[in-house]
Amino acid sequence: MADQYKGYRGPARDVLKNFQAIVWSDVQITTLKGEFTGIILPRSETADDLHIVLKLRSGYNVGIAANSVTAVEITGHKEANYKIPEKEFPYDPKKPNVKLLGTGGTIASRLDYRTGAVIPAFTPGELYGSVPELADICNLDTEKLYGVFSENMGPEQWVGTAEAIGREIENGVQGIVIGHGTDTMHHTAACLSFMVQNSPVPIVMVGSQRSSDRPSSDAALNLIHSVKTAAESDIAEVLVCMFGPTSDEYGLLHRGTRVRKMHSSYRSTFRTIGDIPVAKVDRNAITPLRDDYNRRRKDKSVTINTAFEEKVSIVYYYPNMRPDIIDSLVDNNYRGIVIAGTGLGHVNKPLYPSLKRAHEKGVAVFMTVQTLWGYVQMYVYDTGRDIMELGVIPSANMLPEVAYVKLGWALGQTGDLEKVKDIMLNPVADEITEREPSNGYLIFQGGLDDVEEFISRIRK
């Protein structure tokens, strides 16, 4: 039986028990200060144990000090029944079939009384109930693979997701959408780019920066964009589909290996780094911004390769880093290290012996840049040459997180460091590009006349 005093602990719980006032009771509470009328709500487990939460008739919640309660009169019971109105998702044989695989995140969510935060919830019926526009695009089927926040995604979930994608392609779906929390969406996108190769259909990752329990949420529009891309686009790649500008105008389709979350909270947080996005998508059209993408095919063949070595780490270099950081990884049997170095790919001298030792112990060490934009270039300064001498391999313009995921995947294939190097430096899905176009690095600065003039014209 569910806890009738959900979330309440200590003195607050004692008071409620004393008056037999269980959660969801409609009550009139008399306190030393006065009277309060409303419904007793569950309490967040992270809140203190001194207060009782009451939903007043006006809909507002207030906390009442448990030790001031002198009487509780119970007049009824009203339990919340939080359910998105579910309507059967209509089936139209003329429309493409799209599968939505859920891993978690706030793309569809509801309130969690335990933590007071939002938890994900979705079925085709619920999605149709809240975003009916989806039915104009496709026949949608959903499967909940996981229900985790994105920080809890890891190799187990990556492998499971890649396998699920393989099954769906075999089943003949015309497109796949993956609902995902946004924090590590770019890690998963990169991983799926390696694990799922030569897909005949679009694989579109989507999430939301404002949870779907908010009227201004980007969830609905992101879902519409991603489902449209999965159903209609001819881009058969792993893509991230999120807001282009913060305005409700269009989404961008980013290549899974070149995308990164760049702002902790903005809607337009996902940006393609060192290149331009693959395409733009709105309610009416998908507009490619480039031509060099894999085209959709009619067959059902796909290569799923989910081998993954978990003992890989990423080290974000900082001045005065001590060699014990590297040593401890080696001593703990890590098999691969990605360094996010300064500038063109540098670390300080005190680290050299440790890096040498790592190399000698057969640990694969790759260099990336913490500037995110630009290439590793270790010939320019002596420091770089010295570091390469120690066995550290420059990874061109691979993003640090992408290099981390790829190294795990490469080490999953083979223990031979030469082969690992080969895998790492041969791009599978543009994780390394031959050139950085001049419009691949655009970070405008506010305050300048021409920039201000520009942002006054576009809805950013």
Next chain:
Amino acid sequence: MTDFVFKSFDEMTPEDYAAIGFMAGLEIHQQLLTEKKLFCRCPAGIYSPEYDAEILRHMRPTLSELGEYDGTALMEFKTKKDIIYKIRHETVCTYEMDDTPPFELNEDALDIAIEIGILYGCNIVDEIHVARKQYLDGSIPTGFQRSAIISVGGQIPYGDRKIGITQLSIEEDACREISDIGHTREYLTDRLGMPLIETVTDPDMRTPQEIADVGNLFRYLVRGTKKVRTGDGSARQDVNVSVRGGTRIEIKGVSRLPEIPLLAYNEALRQWNLLRIREELQLRGINENKFRSAVADVTHILKNTRYEPVRNALKTGMQVDAVLLAGYHGILRRQTQTDTYFSQEISDRVRVIACLTTLPNIIHSDIPSETISTAEWQRIKKTLSTGPEDTVVLVWGSGKDVETGANEIIIRAREATIGIPSETRQAYDDGTNGFERILPGPNRMYPDTDLPPKRITSECIERITAGLQENYWSREKRYRKLAIPSDTIRSLVLSQYADLFDRLVTNQTADPGWAAVVLVQFVKRLGRGGYDVSKLTTEVMNSIFTAVNSGRIVKDGVLKMMEQICDSGPEALLNLLVPANETELVTVVREAQTQIKKMVIINPDRRAIIIIGMIMDRLRGRVNGQTVIDLLGMTNGGRDNG
């Protein structure tokens, strides 16, 4: 009760209002005087129509905490508006744009809100929970207003009665709407996020005039703290009105209290008349279940019409729908408010919900003249098999909008059989009101999962209580016992100088009547004259009174001194106006007397005043008028010296 005949606004008596069961309450929004906004660190109170950038958003309804949709939210969703926010870098950050989660609640604002809660005699809650109050009209980019209850209960004295206070909350202010045309609504965001309190009273007011009086009381009370904003738009009232058998209707955003009585009267009249319409429909055998309507596309019938609005609409490819309301003949012509008819209720809904904002947006067969031709009406009526007891309403617009419009006509007409729909209504300048949106209910509330509950400790309440200002009534009562001009009392109580005044009187530095005149009337006079009275700080004013007290300035020089300070700053105090000495005085008086002899005075009665003026002018505030009078020996009118 139906025998009651509504009189004109001026003729209605309290007994008449009692007869119709008039009840009203207030929701008073008052901005707090803080340096920064409520949930972010943007500066508060900087307004400008200038903007640097725009963003566009759409709003979608979401479920309430108890798993229900709010009616208003669903209505707003039907409108499918593009909402444009105009953003200025100086006053808006990524928080107001809803691209950054809230920062901690502004403690200064919270302290002021608690202080006012204590003044109201409310029960301050022990823990505040920030709620999200949904507003899908777009007035807040998040789609909700962050709001939290500070206290419940409480009351303030009103004559020999008490006005109950339902609750006091602290919340962030919304955007300012600048236009709403078709499917585009535009907002300025400078006011967004400003801290304000909302005071909700019980429905304790019994006449329209009482609402304004009580509104004034609250205004004085909160202004008495000197911690709230004053000026345009800093205080806005929502007025809730109902009559017996009616519904609570909210009239939104009235910023001028004197407008309230007529607005409330018209709303009572509207409710009264809508109830009569329901009676009439019932007599005709029409109720919610027996209500019948039909819709037909009549575009083809009107393709050659001469009626301009429809003709223009058809030119741009729009469609005309005819809605049959069975048994409604004459109903749309029934009066609701002063010079306003039931057809207006329908037109409003079509305007707001179907976004058909070009007026007229409907015509109906109850007033067939001056619109489409009789022949056209006949063909339309025939299409819908209209009988003499029925009414037909026409609505025109683009495909989707006309469909929504026709549907809204049916919804509103059917509601007439039930009574008065729960609505939020907007105030018009002529004292009538119009539909704004469906009245939101408790289902629009949702806990704010971005912020944890915040405890209000007893130490906090004690600290605020200790620093509490004397409340408006008690101060007013005290001042009435002093010899202060009665028209100055209210302003003095609300003045920033009230505490200084008390000190001056207690220390016997100044006589109360004169001090009140200086602190209220002089400051007002200078302000009206365009002087920068902000330079007259409490400290400066205190120095002036001290200087007078020690004889370094004469009383009649005070206004001059204040003028100088406004012009050149408090340094003027250093160049004190030294009172004129005896020799100087005598010289000036003689000169004046010589001069006036040369002048032709038309009215000899004015001679004394003119000579005093000449002397005072020459000495520029360095002598008191009485001294001059004494010197001239004018006790008998001064003619001897002429």
